[in-house]
Amino acid sequence: MKKYVFALAAAFAVVAAPAHAADKWFEAKSDHFIVYSAGSEKDAQTLAASLERLDNALRMFGGVSTASKEVPDAVKLTVYQFGRTSDIAELHSAANSGVAGFFIPRAGRSVAFVPLRPDRERTPGTRSEQRDIDPAKVLFHEYTHYFMFQNAAAAYPFWYVEGFAELFGTLNLTDNGFNLGEAPTHRADALKYLSIDVRKLFDPPLKGNDGTMVMKQYAYGWMAVSYLSFEPTRKGQLADYLRRINAGEANLVAAEKAFGDLDKLQRDLEDYRKGRVRAVAVNYANYTPPAVRVRAVREDEAERMKLHISSTRGVTERRAASLVAPARELVARYPNSVPVLLAATEAEFDAKNLAQSEALAKRVLAIEPASVDARLYLANIAVQRAQDDPAQYKIARENFVAANRADPNQPLALMGYYLSFVLAGETPPEDALIALDRAYDLAPFDGGLRTTLAHQLLLENRDKEALLLLGPIVNDPHSGKRAERFRGLIEKMNAGDRAPLLARLAPTNKKDGDKRDDEDDDS
Structure with missing residues (x-):
């Protein structure tokens, strides 16, 4: 699996600084x-509450139960809010790019990184660029992806x-809803100047899918979803289209059957672009703010935070080596701190x-015998050693079994248990197959878990289900040559x-340097 490239801003270059308080x-x-x-x-309370309100709105719109029920920590999205926009861009390995936040969906450890403050504070009378991307909008956008695949995983086309x-x-x-x-102002230029071709929107060409085409997919994808969702005469058409796509109909065939005359739809979208966008306002009669529990992080946890963020983001081999000394220094200072020991465990790994x-x-286990993370590290260390x-x-x-006993809802433990048989060349028993299914139920957004389950389904001759799982990869223009x-x-x-497809999907435990032929294409 490709490692994430990593770079930190100067403010994050020093991981441990004992000369000053954390x-x-x-x-x-x-x-x-x-x-x-x-x-x-x-700040912490407001961000968590805002995200809960977004989650509730998505549930209401998507027909998912809005009754609030706490999910296990292993399934929750963890958000890190710190620094300025430039710090987040550096963390994303895209210095000076203006990246205002990013999200990494993965089983057991889905994370997002957003700035605490913009690079330049806006004050009354100063020039403001209305098309800057608001970090909150980036986070809302990315969480919507997560929610979609968590609650209604299907083969959605990219434009949708x-x-x-x-x-x-x-x-x-x-205040109460x-x-x-609202139109995305950061897509204003694309909406204003780029032409619409609904056939290419619904069925983009396999080749020549350049940056302009992707911009159109975002901008006109928004416009099509907005129009088809809020235009009364089109009620039910979007849901019908998605049902047809997931039943295996070709993109254009599904569009023509669900939306009717595509030339008329194109004219309607042109009129919609030139007119006022439709919107809905929801006000709750008895609004109750989301429940949020806030605590001050202990000194040892705060001291390890920069190291933890580095490792959590993902590191190159060179960067990983540079984190070992700071990690060991932290362990020397806080020898009995579980958060510090776990951060150092990851750095050494x-x-x-x-x-x-x-x-x-x-x-860690000597201090906290039920530590799931410690068990997962011991399991993954054994997997690495199993190469020889x-x-x-x-x-x-x-160790995967022990982690599962400590937390039955940890998808990494469930998937790892299944893989411990497959990678060893053994036939997975029934409980391992059940574990894989349960892992996918908990983390359907994880790409590795998705392809692993697709492989198992193909082995069971459940081809249609396997192809549905692969739909998001096949339909994603960002996947490039991989798609x-x-x-x-x-x-x-x-x-x-x-x-050939079975061979490509088969789980492997290869040594460094033995990667698949397409693992280095994606961006």
């Missing part, structure tokens, strides 16, 4: 979110995925120092040759 951090927990904020207690996320990215919260439907990582994980000693798969399996290769493999399977 920065203050606050943790806010709600039913679906964990927020760590380097701002004030109010991004259009739906753009629609909720501009959600405005009011929300307004939905990323640097391939397996013996040191194992020792730290065992120190297959007997290690049994040790990995024992093209999957399309080719699926075409071969449909022609009767299933072996």
Whole structure:
């Protein structure tokens, strides 16, 4: 699997600084979110509450139960709020790009990073660029993706995925409700100057999908979702279209059957673009703010936060090696701190120092015997060692089982248990198959889990279900050559040759440098 490229701003270059007190951090927990904020207690509480209100709006719009029920911590999205926009861009390895936030969906550890403050504070009388992307809108957009696949995983076409996320990215919260439907000002140029071609929107060309085409998919995806959702004469058409797509109909065929005359739809969208956008205002009769629990983060937790953010974001091998010394310094200062020991465990693991990582994980278990994270590290260390000693798969399996006993809702433990059989060349027993299904139920947004389950379904000759799981990869223009290769493999399977797709999806435990031929194409 490709590692994320990582770079930090100067403000984050020093991980441990014993000469001064740790920065203050606050943790806010709600039913679906964990927020760590380097701002004030109010900053942490406000962000968690805003995200809960977005989640509620998505539930209302999507027909999902709005009855608030707290999900396990392993399923919650963790958001880190710190620094300025430029710090987030550096963290994303895109210095000076203006990246105002980003999101990494993955089983057991979905995370998002947003700035606490913009690079330049806006004050009355100063020039303001109205098309700057608001960090809150970025986070709302990305969480909408997460929500979509968490609550209604299906083979959505790219224009709909991004259009739906753009629609909720501009959600405005009011005192006792929300307004939905505001046009995304950061797409204004694309909406104004780029032409509409609904056929290419619904069925983009496999080649020549350049930046302009992707811009259109975002901008006109929003416009199509907005129009089809709020135009009374089109009621039910969008849902019908999505049902047809997921039943296996071709993109244009589904569009023509659901929307009727596509030339008329194009004219209607042109009129919609030139007129006023439709929107809805929702006001709750008895509005109750979301429940949010806030605590000040302890000194040891705060001191390890920068190291933790580095590792959580994902590191290159060079960056991983540079974090070992600061991690060991933190352990020397806080030898009995579980958060510090776990952060150091991850730093040593990323640097391939397996013996040191194992020792730290065992120190965590001596302090906190039910630590799920420590068990997962011990399991993953054994998986790494199994590249040379297959007997290690049994040790990995024992630790995945222990992690599952401590937290039955940890998807990484469930998936790891299944993989401990597959990677060892053994036939997974029934409880391992059930574990894989349960892991996917908990984290359907995780790409690796999605392809692993698709492989298992193909082995069981459940081809239609497997292809539905692969739909988001095949329909994503950001997947580049990877998407093209999957399309080719699926075409071969449909022609009767299933072996190439099975081989491509098969889980592996390869050594460094032995990556698949398309793992370095994606951006």
